[in-house]
Amino acid sequence: MDRALQWDIFCKVIDNHGDLGVCWRLCADLASRGQQVRLWVDDASALSWMAPVDREGLTVLPWTEPLGINLLRLDARPCDVLIEAFGCDIAPEFLAECVRQEDAGQPRPVWINLEYLSAEPYVERCHGLPSRVYSGPASGWTKWFFYPGFTPSTGGLLREEGLLEKQAGFDRKSWLDAQGIEWSGEKLVSMFCYEPPALAALLPQLAQHGWYGQPVRLLVAAGRAGNAVKAVVNDQIGLFSSQDGHSLLSISYLPLISQLEFDHLLWTCDLNFVRGEDSVVRALWAGKPLVWQIYPQEDNAHLRKLQAFLAMLEAPSSLQLFHAAWNGRDGEMSPLDPDAWAACVESASMRLQKQDDLTTQLLRFESQARDTANQHQ
Known part of the structure; x- marks a missing residue:
């Protein structure tokens, strides 16, 4: 990878802050590897004790409805990789802005659905599969399913370097x-x-x-x-x-x-x-x-x-x-x-x-998904 990508990761806190905990670890790990990350979360209050230290390259933004003035950040730095964590629905106005930027000549972001962790057999079958989007502002786009897991045929586990x-x-x-x-x-x-x-x-x-x-x-x-x-x-x-x-x-x-x-x-x-x-x-x-x-x-x-x-x-x-x-x-x-x-x-x-960690695999997967998209354009 020859440049730092802009990752936009969306997270909704269901309860117990587990989803937020996973997303924060991923965001922090990406930022530590030179990536630029925006974490959009509907309730970031737990970060005050869960992650009290600021991370260079990582910005936490409120996921409000609508996103409002924070959407202007896409003008400053367009999204390269879009992650919806655990099947949350991306804010439609964010997708609409990504579509507008594509129409203006920006590359289409790689859209990834980061799924829950499981050791069940279906994880190997479903990891890495594409899914065509048929409704909403980004109708016609493709999202990719990325499954964490415990075998080399899955997306692996979060494990930061060192x-x-x-x-x-x-x-x-x-x-x-x-x-x-x-x-x-x-x-x-x-x-x-x-x-x-x-x-x-x-x-x-x-x-x-x-x-x-x-x-x-x-x-x-x-x-x-x-x-x-x-x-x-x-x-x-x-x-x-x-x-x-x-x-x-x-x-x-x-x-x-x-x-x-x-x-x-x-x-x-x-x-x-x-x-x-x-x-x-x-x-x-x-x-x-x-x-x-x-x-x-x-x-x-x-x-x-x-x-x-x-x-x-x-x-x-x-x-x-x-x-x-x-x-x-x-x-x-x-x-x-x-x-x-x-x-x-x-x-x-x-x-x-002995297996590659999740962030290493995610970086590789993004590159492969982008190459696949370019071949079909």
């Missing part, structure tokens, strides 16, 4: 000290979840049995996870007393932390409970045993997605059973067995590290 080297030099004791957490060698477990019913069984298990009899310190993320843990603690009198009267569980509640510090949390812990798309990818790069609470869907489609993920992970039966209980399927909470879970996560992490 991430693994930074992790190798990480000092968890210094990080814990900076958070004001007094650590006495306990096993460290992070908790980032929604409100899993199985939490009411897990916390007493940790209090009574710990980590194979060793003390455990639970580091709980702010928000829904913190509220869920506090609710269980408040409901269960004697939670912090084991059979001999001494609890093996202590809990530290964290404030809202940035994406960078969330990575540090995952690197710090010996076991990570994560939720949603962004955090499970970061937990894979951390290479520690993990438990994933997938975002629930009414038709239970998330359970098929979970099973595909566990198959990709080559998870042992004990980890599959634990995930079933943690994600609300029938079955009692099985014992915590992180030592048995470590090998499959480490192996998957190393295997995925």
Whole structure:
């Protein structure tokens, strides 16, 4: 690539800020590689703590209806690549302006639909497919489907340059000290979840049995996870007393932390409970045993997605059973067995590290899509 492209990425925050988290990581990674990025988002409030540091080459713009004066930015720098994240509908006035600029001689932007992450087989079949647009201001244009995934036949996973080297030099004791957490060698477990019913069984298990009899310190993320843990603690009198009267569980509640510090949390812990798309990818790069609470869907489609993920992970039966209980399927909470879970996560992490990351593949895909479009003009 001989020049920096202008990327316009549209994101709608559904809930829990997961979509925004993925989009911000992508935008920041593109900007770090010399690209110019405009992130259009309908609710950017979470960036005040999620990404408090400005990034050169990255501008955050409000996705209002209509876009108003911000649309003038297309006059200053026309769009080269247009990304609709997770199937959101691009603002029609933005598309209309892109069409007007094409009529005036500007190249047509490459239009990409960045899809949700899944390990299901359809991802390989659908990744990279074109789709003709038949309505709206850009009728007749083509959009391309780009699927993140876990195999070389997909779009890969977000992994910024130098991430693994930074992790190798990480000092968890210094990080814990900076958070004001007094650590006495306990096993460290992070908790980032929604409100899993199985939490009411897990916390007493940790209090009574710990980590194979060793003390455990639970580091709980702010928000829904913190509220869920506090609710269980408040409901269960004697939670912090084991059979001999001494609890093996202590809990530290964290404030809202940035994406960078969330990575540090995952690197710090010996076991990570994560939720949603962004955090499970970061937990894979951390290479520690993990438990994933997938975002629930009414038709239970998330359970098929979970099973595909566990198959990709080559998870042992004990980890599959634990995930079933943690994600609300029938079955009692099985014992915590992180030592048995470590090998499959480490192996998957190393295997995925050998594949090109999502941003590298996206840059390549954009170039190929542009070449294809030029051949048909």
